[in-house]
Amino acid sequence: xxxxxxxxRSFRFNDSIxxxxxxxxxxxxTFLFLFSAYEKIIDxxxxxxxxxxxxxxxxxxxxxxxxxxxxxxxxxxxLIIPKTHRWGLYGFAGLMILFTIYILSMLLWKETLPCHxxxxxxxxxxxxxxxxxxxxxxxxxxxxxLSEPNLKS
Amino acid sequence: MNNLKKLALGLSVGAxxxxxxxxxxxxxxxxxxxxQKFYNTTGTQSTDPKDYEYRPDGACESLPAAACSAVWNxxxxxxxxxxPNGSRVSSNDEIGTWNGx
Numbered sequence: 001x002x003x004x005x006x007x008x009r010s011f012r013f014n015d016s017i018x019x020x021x022x023x024x025x026x027x028x029x030t031f032l033f034l035f036s037a038y039e040k041i042i043d044x045x046x047x048x049x050x051x052x053x054x055x056x057x058x059x060x061x062x063x064x065x066x067x068x069x070x071x072x073x074x075x076x077x078x079l080i081i082p083k084t085h086r087w088g089l090y091g092f093a094g095l096m097i098l099f100t101i102y103i104l105s106m107l108l109w110k111e112t113l114p115c116h117x118x119x120x121x122x123x124x125x126x127x128x129x130x131x132x133x134x135x136x137x138x139x140x141x142x143x144x145x146l147s148e149p150n151l152k153s
Numbered sequence: 154m155n156n157l158k159k160l161a162l163g164l165s166v167g168a169x170x171x172x173x174x175x176x177x178x179x180x181x182x183x184x185x186x187x188x189q190k191f192y193n194t195t196g197t198q199s200t201d202p203k204d205y206e207y208r209p210d211g212a213c214e215s216l217p218a219a220a221c222s223a224v225w226n227x228x229x230x231x232x233x234x235x236x237p238n239g240s241r242v243s244s245n246d247e248i249g250t251w252n253g254x
Binding site for chain 1: 154156159160162163164166167169170171173174175177214233252253
């Protein structure tokens with residue numbers, strides 16, 4: 001009985017490593033969203049113009065063009081504040097899932113439309129962009145799982 | 154690490170993200186080129202400058218194969234969506250499909 005408990009303990013992440021991992025993921029996600037939000041606000045007309053070319057969302061282009069960077073900033077704030085970082089991770093994963101659905105729709109309808117992405121992403125094809133987003137969704141989910149309070153030992 | 158240190162580090166990363174983004178925007182805005190790649194918005198090779206646009210973040214995807222981009226002469230400061238105002242440099246368009254960026 002005791003040896004099983006020991007084995008379980010050895011498999012379990014050390015709490016401080018967990019904390020660092022979750023915190024590092026939060027920082028990476030914050031960087032990505034704030035970088036992206038700043039560009040979308042500074043170059044807002046370009047972003048809105050790009051969205052207006054997408055047939056399925058063109059009528060809501062102005063609202064979406066403001067909502068996306070505002071939501072990115074809000075999620076970043078939640079990620080930065082230690083007490084709310086878990087909510088931030090949920091928000092991050094949620095938004096990334098929405099962006100991924102957008103990319104999937106682009107792939108399905110074979111549209112060559114702007115995504116106004118940043119960093120290395122702007123050089124990626126839609127397919128590569130999809131994998132990039134999926135990887136970020138995965139790390140956000142891992143961080144949520146790791147930040148779950150310890151249940152029964 | 155206590156919450157205050159985490160908050161401070163988080164704010165630093167946030168400031169860094171905005172700083173990098175601002176730097177990148179400034180570099181793009183100040184782009185001045187004598188020759189520049191313009192993206193073909195029609196997919197068919199043309200000699201009409203109106204069929205080509207300056208897109209700082211553009212790229213050609215390998216498929217489907219079409220007329221994607223060409224180098225043109227340009228004078229002045231470029232901003233996104235500008236057409237070339239000089240002569241065409243490339244004899245043929247780069248093949249691929251403009252990614253829309």
